[in-house]
Amino acid sequence: MATIYVDGKTYEVNHVNNLLHECLQKGIDIPYFCWHPAMGSVGSCRQCAVKQYKDENDATGQIVMSCMVPATDGTKISVDDPEAAAFRKSVIEWLMTNHPHDCPICDEGGECHLQDMTVMTGHAYRRFRFKKKTYINQYLGPLINHEMNRCIQCYRCVRFYKDYAHGDDFDVFGAHNHVYFGRHEDGVLQNEFSGNLVEVCPTGVFTDKTLKQHYTRKWDMTTAPSICTHCGVGCNTIGAERYGGVRRILNRYNGQVNGYFLCDRGRYGYDYVNSAHRIRTPMRRKSNGELGTASKDDVIGNLKNILARKKKVIGIGSPRASVESNFALKKFVGADKYYTGLSDTASKLVEQVIGILKNGPVRSPSLKDIRESDAVFILGEDVTNTAPMMALALRQSVRQAPLKLVDMVKIPRWHEYAVQDVIQQRKGPFFIAGVAGTKLDDIATRTYYAEPDDIARLGYAVAHLLDNNAPAVKKLDEEIRQLAEEIAQALSKAERPLIVSGISLGSEVIIHAAANVAASLSKEQKRTNISYIVPEANTMGVGLLGGGSVGDAIRSAREKKADTVIIFENDLYRRANKESVDTFLKQFENVIVIDYLKNNTTEKATVVLPAGTFGETGGTFVNYEGRAQRYFQVYYQKDELKESWRWLREATMAAGHNDFKEWDNLDAVVGAVNREAAALRNINVAAPTSRFSISGMKMSRSSARYSGRTAIRAHENVHEQKPPDDPDAPFTFTMEGFSGLKPPALNNLFWAPRWNSVQSLTRFQEEIGGPLRGGDPGVRLIEPPGNISFSFFTDIPAAFEKRDDEFYTVPVYHIFGSDELSIQASWIQELTAKPYILLNRRDAETKKLNAGDEPDVQLSGVTLKLPVKISDAIPQGVAGMPVGIPGMDNVLLPGWVKI
Amino acid sequence: MISILKSLWYVFLHMFRKRVTVQYPEEKNYLPPRWRGRIVLTRDPDGEERCVACYLCAVACPVDCIALDAAEADDGRRYPDFFRINFSRCIYCGYCEEACPTYAIQLIPDFEMAEYDRQNMVYEKEHLLINGEGKYHGYNFYKYAGLEIKGKAKGEGIDEEKPIDPKSLMP
Amino acid sequence: MSETLQHIVIVFGILFGLLTLAAGLIWIERRLLALWQNRYGPNRVGPFGIFIVLADMIKIFFKEDWIPPFADKKVFVIAPTIIMLTVLLSWAIVPVAPGVVVLDLHIGILFFLAISSIGIYSTVLAGWASNNKYSLLGGMRMSAQMFSYEVFMGLSLMGVVIMAGSFNLSDIVNAQENMWFVLPQFLGFVIFFIAGLAESHRLPFDMPEAESELIAGFHSEYSGMKFGMFFVGEYVGVTLISAMIVTLFFGGWHGPVLPPFVWFFLKMMFFICLFILLRAALPRPRYDQLLSYGWKILLPLALLNILVTGAIVLAIE
Structure with a gap:
C-alpha cells in the first residue's frame, strides 16, 4: 500500500x-x-x-x-x-479537428467515450477552420461496421486485436497523420473476438453491424443480466430489447468468468430470439394430421386429459433448458422416467467429468484461473471452436511464465510496451494434442495431431512420467515418449499448471488421461486445475441433476409401456440417429414438445407449446466449471411464451395434480431444486430472490432516460396500460425502480454520471480489473474435497491402427455453425462453413482426391457427397467432418466412414 | 374600509372598458412564427427526409410521447421506420425541436388539433411528414456529416478533404 | 277555497321563482364577473349565453353521483339536503309584495334567524361525513364562522325591530313606508350586510371552501346532484340575504309607479349584483382576521347600535 x-x-x-x-x-x-x-x-x-x-x-x-x-x-x-x-482540453480539441459531424447517425452516440471525455474536459467550440481528413472505409464482414473518419488514433483496436487476441489480419497502416486502422484489404475479420472492437473502441470507428439493422440507443433499451446460451462457458451478458425483439448483446463484466470480453458467437448469436422460426402460439395436431395453431385453453384442455393418467408419461429434458425446467420435468415424471436429453456419448462423458471434478483432487478453474495459468496441456479439444472465450483466456496464459522475467527486472506489469519489450517472443509452455490443427496452434510450444486413442496414450504417458503410481503406457513410440517427457517437465516446473480437455471428441479415454495428468500433478502441492469443456449452456446442469440419455429413453421406451412423452426444448434428432428417433416418437400416442424454435422434433409432435428463450424467461445455467448463474427475463411480451416448467405446472394443475401448486414464481422452483437436488445445493445463492429490493424499490430494467413510453403502444390504444409485474425477478419492466448500484448478479446497465460508455465499469468494480462490487456473481456447485486419494484410471487404449478402406472420422467444430441456436442469425449463417470432409494430404493422394472433389462418403448407412479439404495437421487414417452445420444433419460422430 | 370601497368602485368601472376576449372561431389571434404548436417532420432542400432517426427528440421529450425506430435505406441514409407522436400527451415544450440536430422536427403555429376520439391524437409519420423545409431553410445534414451516402462519397462533403491514401508517405 | 288556492299559487310561485332565480344566477354571476374582468363570460349557448344554465343543469344531473367508499354514507347524503331545506324554509317569511308571503309569522325575524342557523349542520356534517381532513377543516371553519356572525347578525336587527315595534316582516316593511330604515339604522345595515355575507359564506368570506387552501373544503368529495344542491343552496342563500336586506332596510316592496313586486325584485337584484361585485373585487381575508374582526369590532358596534337606537326611541316616546 x-x-x-x-x-x-x-x-x-x-x-x-x-x-x-x-x-x-x-x-x-x-x-x-x-x-x-x-x-x-x-x-x-x-x-x-x-x-x-x-x-x-x-x-x-x-x-x-x-x-x-x-x-x-x-x-x-x-x-x-x-x-x-x-492541456487535456487542448488534446481533445486537436482530436476533434478531424472528427466528423456524425453523432446523430453514429451508433456509438450516447455511449461514446469520446463524447464523455469531450464533455469532461470542457471542449465545446471548434476553433479549427480548415478541412477535415477523410478515409475510405473497409468491409470487415457481417458483424463489424467500419467508419474510419471517426478515428482518434488511440491504438486500442490493434492492441486488443493483435496483442490480446493474437489476430493477424488487422493492423495499423500508413504514417504520420495518415495512420489507418484496418485490414490490408477488404474482407471478413478472421479473429473470433473481433466483436470486442465495438466495446474497445472509444468512439464509433467499429460499431455493431447487426445492431445497425435495428438501431436503438443505449438509453432506450430494456436490459437484464443474462447468460450466454451458445456454449458451456457461461459468459455473462446483458440482453437488450426494444420493440419486442432482442437488439444486441453486450458484455457483462464478471471478474471470474468473461472479464471484459465476449466471443463473436456470444455477442452476435442472439438473433434466434427474433427468428421467423420461433414458436409463438400453442399448436395441436388436428384431425387431418396437420399441426395447427390452437388456443391455449384448447391445448391445456387436451393436456389435462392426457396428463390425468400420469403413470405412462416419460420426460426428456435438455442441456439448453434451465435447471429449473429440467428439475420440474424430473419431479413430475419421476427419476426413473426422466432423461437428460444428452446424447449417449455426451451423457456418459458428462457423468465421468462430474465424477472426476467432484471426487478428484483437482479443481475446475474459472476463466480467471485459466488466464493466470502458467503451463497448459490441451487434450483433444479445439478450444477456439468449442469454448471460444476459454481460448481467449488460454491465449493470456502464455504470458504468465515470461511475466516472471518482467517482475525480475522490476518493470510494473501495467507498463505494456516495456513488458512487451522484455517478453519479446517468449511464450509459456503450451501443449496441444488434437486430432486436427486448431486456431491455438500459433501460441503452442508443441502440437501433436493424432487419433483420439493416441491422444489419450500421450496423456497417460505424461501422467506416468509425473507420477510413477500412474499406469505406464506400453509400446510407446520413441517420438511420443520424448514429447511426453517434454510436456511432463514443463508441467512439473509450472506453479499453476492447467489441463484442458472435453467431451467434444466423444472419447472417454481422453477424459481419463486428462484426469490422470492432473491428479499426478496435484501430488506436488501446486495449484493444478483441470478444465473439461462441455458443449451447451446447461450441459453441466442436467449432468448434475442426473438421468438417462436420449438413447436410454429410446431403448427403454418399449418396456416402460409409456404412451406419452414430454420433451423440453430439445431437438432429439441432434442427439440420436434419425431412424431410432423416428421409431421412438412414433410409438407414443402423445408427443408433447415445449420449445422455442421449430425443428424436426416439433414437426413430429402432437402438442407444441411455446417456450421462452433467455429473452422472455429466466432461469439458472451451470457452466463447465460447475458455476450456477442466473439469467433474467429481458423483456415482457404479450404472446404466451413461458418457462417450460410453467407450462408443465399449468397443464398438471389442470389435470388435477398438485405437485407444483406452490410454484407460483421462480423462487419457489429454485427453492425446491435447492432442497431436493443434492448435487445442486446452494443454487439459490446465484442471485437474489424476486423479493429483493433496495429502499422498497425493485430494480429497474430500463434506464432512467428510457424514451417513448407514452407513445410506444399508443397506436394500439392511446389509453396506457399498467406495466406488467414480474413475479420471478427483482426487476420492474420499466424505468421505475432502483437504478443505482445494484447487487453484482443484477447489474443490467453499466452507466455512471459523466460516464455513459462501458468505461463506466470502473465504478462497478471492487477493484479495477478485479471482482465486481459485492463479489463476482455465480456460485460454484462443484468443489473437490480436500485430500482424497485418487485412484488412477487404467483403461489405456491400444495405439490407433488405420484401416485401408475406412477412415476414423472425428467431429470438427466451428464457432459459427456448430451451435444449434446462433446459426439462426442470418449474419452467422454468412460465416458458417459449408459441409466438407477433411483428409490428410497423403490419404488424399492415395485415394487420388484433390481439394474440392466431391466423393461419396458413407457413414452408418447414410451417404453424403462432400467436398474434400486437405490438411497436413490431421493424422493419416483419420478424417474430420463438421458437425451441427446445415447439410450435415443426422451425422453422429465419431465413427468409421467409407469414401 | 375606504380602500375596500375604492376597489369596489374601480372594479365596477371595468364594466365600461374594452373587452380583451378574442371571439375565437370567428376572430383569430396572431400566432408568431416561432409559436410552439403542432409538430411536423420536414424535408431537406433536396426533398429527402431530414430525420435521421437519432432518437434525440425522443429522449429529450419530458413526457416521453415520441417513439420511433431507426432503419437504414440502401443509399446509406438513416431514417425512421415509424415515427409516432402521441399528441394527447404532448405538452408542446419544444425540447424535441431544440434537441434535433438536423432541423427535422419543428413546432409550427397550429394548435387546432382537437378530436372527439383520443385515439386520433396519435400521429404517425405519414401525418407528421410535410413536403417542405419548415422554418429553417437550406440545411442538409448529410452535406456536413462524414458519413458516405449514395451521391456523396468520402471527401465530397462540406469542409472535407479528399480521402487519404494510407500507403503514401507524402505529408 | 279561493284563499287556499291563492296560497298554493303563492307557495309554488315563490318556490319556483326562487329555484329559477338560483339557476339563473349561475349565468348572471358568470356574466357579471366577466364584465368586471374585461371579458364576455358565457355568450355562446342561446341568446346572450343564457342557455348555459340549461347546459349546466343537464350536465350536473347526468354527472356520476359518486359517494367515496371511505365516507359516512348516510350523513354524506343528508348533509346537502339540509342546506336546501333551511334556505328555502327561511324564504317562507319574506313578504314579496303586500300579502304575497308564504307564512306571515309575527315572529318572522326570529324564525329567519333560527332556521338559517340550522344551515350550519349542512356544512359541518358534509365536512365530517367526507372523512377527509380538508373537508373537516372546512366544516370546522364554517361552524366557527357561523357561530360568531350569528350573534351580531341577530343583534344588528334589533334596531329595526325596536323601530318597527314588531318581529313581523310585513309590519316592518309597512313601517318603512315613509322612510327606509337604512337611514336611521345605517350601522345596523352595514353589520347585517357583512354578517349576511359571512352567513352565506360567499367571497370574500368563503373560508369553508377556500379552494387554494382547502381544495373546496367541505364539498371536496361531492359530485353530481349533491354538489348541485350545495350550489343551489348557496345561490338561494344569496337571494335570501338580499331579500332580507331589502325587506329590513330598503322598504321592501315600497316604491313609486311600478308594482310592488317589481320594486322588490329590482331592489333584491341590486344587492345580488353587489354580492357579485364583492366577489369580483375583494380578496379573501385570513381566517383569524375574519373571526377577530367579528368579535372585536362588529359585536361592540352592534351592541352600541341597540343601545343608541333604544335610547333614542325611548327619548322620543
Whole structure:
C-alpha cells in the first residue's frame, strides 16, 4: 500500500498500479483513451495528463501522463490544476479537428467515450477552420461496421486485436497523420473476438453491424443480466430489447468468468430470439394430421386429459433448458422416467467429468484461473471452436511464465510496451494434442495431431512420467515418449499448471488421461486445475441433476409401456440417429414438445407449446466449471411464451395434480431444486430472490432516460396500460425502480454520471480489473474435497491402427455453425462453413482426391457427397467432418466412414 | 374600509372598458412564427427526409410521447421506420425541436388539433411528414456529416478533404 | 277555497321563482364577473349565453353521483339536503309584495334567524361525513364562522325591530313606508350586510371552501346532484340575504309607479349584483382576521347600535 495526495486529499492506494488506475478506483474523474485495464498503459493518447509535484515545496510541478506514473508512496499530484486541465482540453480539441459531424447517425452516440471525455474536459467550440481528413472505409464482414473518419488514433483496436487476441489480419497502416486502422484489404475479420472492437473502441470507428439493422440507443433499451446460451462457458451478458425483439448483446463484466470480453458467437448469436422460426402460439395436431395453431385453453384442455393418467408419461429434458425446467420435468415424471436429453456419448462423458471434478483432487478453474495459468496441456479439444472465450483466456496464459522475467527486472506489469519489450517472443509452455490443427496452434510450444486413442496414450504417458503410481503406457513410440517427457517437465516446473480437455471428441479415454495428468500433478502441492469443456449452456446442469440419455429413453421406451412423452426444448434428432428417433416418437400416442424454435422434433409432435428463450424467461445455467448463474427475463411480451416448467405446472394443475401448486414464481422452483437436488445445493445463492429490493424499490430494467413510453403502444390504444409485474425477478419492466448500484448478479446497465460508455465499469468494480462490487456473481456447485486419494484410471487404449478402406472420422467444430441456436442469425449463417470432409494430404493422394472433389462418403448407412479439404495437421487414417452445420444433419460422430 | 370601497368602485368601472376576449372561431389571434404548436417532420432542400432517426427528440421529450425506430435505406441514409407522436400527451415544450440536430422536427403555429376520439391524437409519420423545409431553410445534414451516402462519397462533403491514401508517405 | 288556492299559487310561485332565480344566477354571476374582468363570460349557448344554465343543469344531473367508499354514507347524503331545506324554509317569511308571503309569522325575524342557523349542520356534517381532513377543516371553519356572525347578525336587527315595534316582516316593511330604515339604522345595515355575507359564506368570506387552501373544503368529495344542491343552496342563500336586506332596510316592496313586486325584485337584484361585485373585487381575508374582526369590532358596534337606537326611541316616546 502507498499514500498519495491528489489535490490536497490523501488516498491509500495499491502501489503496484499506476496513478490513473488508482485515481479512477477512488472515483476521481481523469479523462483517458488508450488505457484499458485488461491491456495496460501505453501512454499514447496524452489525455490523462495531471500535474505532479516533487514535494511540498514544489509549486510549479510538471505535467505527466497519469497512466505512466506508478502510484508510489508520497506521490503528490493535481488533477484540477488549470494548466493540466487546459492541456487535456487542448488534446481533445486537436482530436476533434478531424472528427466528423456524425453523432446523430453514429451508433456509438450516447455511449461514446469520446463524447464523455469531450464533455469532461470542457471542449465545446471548434476553433479549427480548415478541412477535415477523410478515409475510405473497409468491409470487415457481417458483424463489424467500419467508419474510419471517426478515428482518434488511440491504438486500442490493434492492441486488443493483435496483442490480446493474437489476430493477424488487422493492423495499423500508413504514417504520420495518415495512420489507418484496418485490414490490408477488404474482407471478413478472421479473429473470433473481433466483436470486442465495438466495446474497445472509444468512439464509433467499429460499431455493431447487426445492431445497425435495428438501431436503438443505449438509453432506450430494456436490459437484464443474462447468460450466454451458445456454449458451456457461461459468459455473462446483458440482453437488450426494444420493440419486442432482442437488439444486441453486450458484455457483462464478471471478474471470474468473461472479464471484459465476449466471443463473436456470444455477442452476435442472439438473433434466434427474433427468428421467423420461433414458436409463438400453442399448436395441436388436428384431425387431418396437420399441426395447427390452437388456443391455449384448447391445448391445456387436451393436456389435462392426457396428463390425468400420469403413470405412462416419460420426460426428456435438455442441456439448453434451465435447471429449473429440467428439475420440474424430473419431479413430475419421476427419476426413473426422466432423461437428460444428452446424447449417449455426451451423457456418459458428462457423468465421468462430474465424477472426476467432484471426487478428484483437482479443481475446475474459472476463466480467471485459466488466464493466470502458467503451463497448459490441451487434450483433444479445439478450444477456439468449442469454448471460444476459454481460448481467449488460454491465449493470456502464455504470458504468465515470461511475466516472471518482467517482475525480475522490476518493470510494473501495467507498463505494456516495456513488458512487451522484455517478453519479446517468449511464450509459456503450451501443449496441444488434437486430432486436427486448431486456431491455438500459433501460441503452442508443441502440437501433436493424432487419433483420439493416441491422444489419450500421450496423456497417460505424461501422467506416468509425473507420477510413477500412474499406469505406464506400453509400446510407446520413441517420438511420443520424448514429447511426453517434454510436456511432463514443463508441467512439473509450472506453479499453476492447467489441463484442458472435453467431451467434444466423444472419447472417454481422453477424459481419463486428462484426469490422470492432473491428479499426478496435484501430488506436488501446486495449484493444478483441470478444465473439461462441455458443449451447451446447461450441459453441466442436467449432468448434475442426473438421468438417462436420449438413447436410454429410446431403448427403454418399449418396456416402460409409456404412451406419452414430454420433451423440453430439445431437438432429439441432434442427439440420436434419425431412424431410432423416428421409431421412438412414433410409438407414443402423445408427443408433447415445449420449445422455442421449430425443428424436426416439433414437426413430429402432437402438442407444441411455446417456450421462452433467455429473452422472455429466466432461469439458472451451470457452466463447465460447475458455476450456477442466473439469467433474467429481458423483456415482457404479450404472446404466451413461458418457462417450460410453467407450462408443465399449468397443464398438471389442470389435470388435477398438485405437485407444483406452490410454484407460483421462480423462487419457489429454485427453492425446491435447492432442497431436493443434492448435487445442486446452494443454487439459490446465484442471485437474489424476486423479493429483493433496495429502499422498497425493485430494480429497474430500463434506464432512467428510457424514451417513448407514452407513445410506444399508443397506436394500439392511446389509453396506457399498467406495466406488467414480474413475479420471478427483482426487476420492474420499466424505468421505475432502483437504478443505482445494484447487487453484482443484477447489474443490467453499466452507466455512471459523466460516464455513459462501458468505461463506466470502473465504478462497478471492487477493484479495477478485479471482482465486481459485492463479489463476482455465480456460485460454484462443484468443489473437490480436500485430500482424497485418487485412484488412477487404467483403461489405456491400444495405439490407433488405420484401416485401408475406412477412415476414423472425428467431429470438427466451428464457432459459427456448430451451435444449434446462433446459426439462426442470418449474419452467422454468412460465416458458417459449408459441409466438407477433411483428409490428410497423403490419404488424399492415395485415394487420388484433390481439394474440392466431391466423393461419396458413407457413414452408418447414410451417404453424403462432400467436398474434400486437405490438411497436413490431421493424422493419416483419420478424417474430420463438421458437425451441427446445415447439410450435415443426422451425422453422429465419431465413427468409421467409407469414401 | 375606504380602500375596500375604492376597489369596489374601480372594479365596477371595468364594466365600461374594452373587452380583451378574442371571439375565437370567428376572430383569430396572431400566432408568431416561432409559436410552439403542432409538430411536423420536414424535408431537406433536396426533398429527402431530414430525420435521421437519432432518437434525440425522443429522449429529450419530458413526457416521453415520441417513439420511433431507426432503419437504414440502401443509399446509406438513416431514417425512421415509424415515427409516432402521441399528441394527447404532448405538452408542446419544444425540447424535441431544440434537441434535433438536423432541423427535422419543428413546432409550427397550429394548435387546432382537437378530436372527439383520443385515439386520433396519435400521429404517425405519414401525418407528421410535410413536403417542405419548415422554418429553417437550406440545411442538409448529410452535406456536413462524414458519413458516405449514395451521391456523396468520402471527401465530397462540406469542409472535407479528399480521402487519404494510407500507403503514401507524402505529408 | 279561493284563499287556499291563492296560497298554493303563492307557495309554488315563490318556490319556483326562487329555484329559477338560483339557476339563473349561475349565468348572471358568470356574466357579471366577466364584465368586471374585461371579458364576455358565457355568450355562446342561446341568446346572450343564457342557455348555459340549461347546459349546466343537464350536465350536473347526468354527472356520476359518486359517494367515496371511505365516507359516512348516510350523513354524506343528508348533509346537502339540509342546506336546501333551511334556505328555502327561511324564504317562507319574506313578504314579496303586500300579502304575497308564504307564512306571515309575527315572529318572522326570529324564525329567519333560527332556521338559517340550522344551515350550519349542512356544512359541518358534509365536512365530517367526507372523512377527509380538508373537508373537516372546512366544516370546522364554517361552524366557527357561523357561530360568531350569528350573534351580531341577530343583534344588528334589533334596531329595526325596536323601530318597527314588531318581529313581523310585513309590519316592518309597512313601517318603512315613509322612510327606509337604512337611514336611521345605517350601522345596523352595514353589520347585517357583512354578517349576511359571512352567513352565506360567499367571497370574500368563503373560508369553508377556500379552494387554494382547502381544495373546496367541505364539498371536496361531492359530485353530481349533491354538489348541485350545495350550489343551489348557496345561490338561494344569496337571494335570501338580499331579500332580507331589502325587506329590513330598503322598504321592501315600497316604491313609486311600478308594482310592488317589481320594486322588490329590482331592489333584491341590486344587492345580488353587489354580492357579485364583492366577489369580483375583494380578496379573501385570513381566517383569524375574519373571526377577530367579528368579535372585536362588529359585536361592540352592534351592541352600541341597540343601545343608541333604544335610547333614542325611548327619548322620543
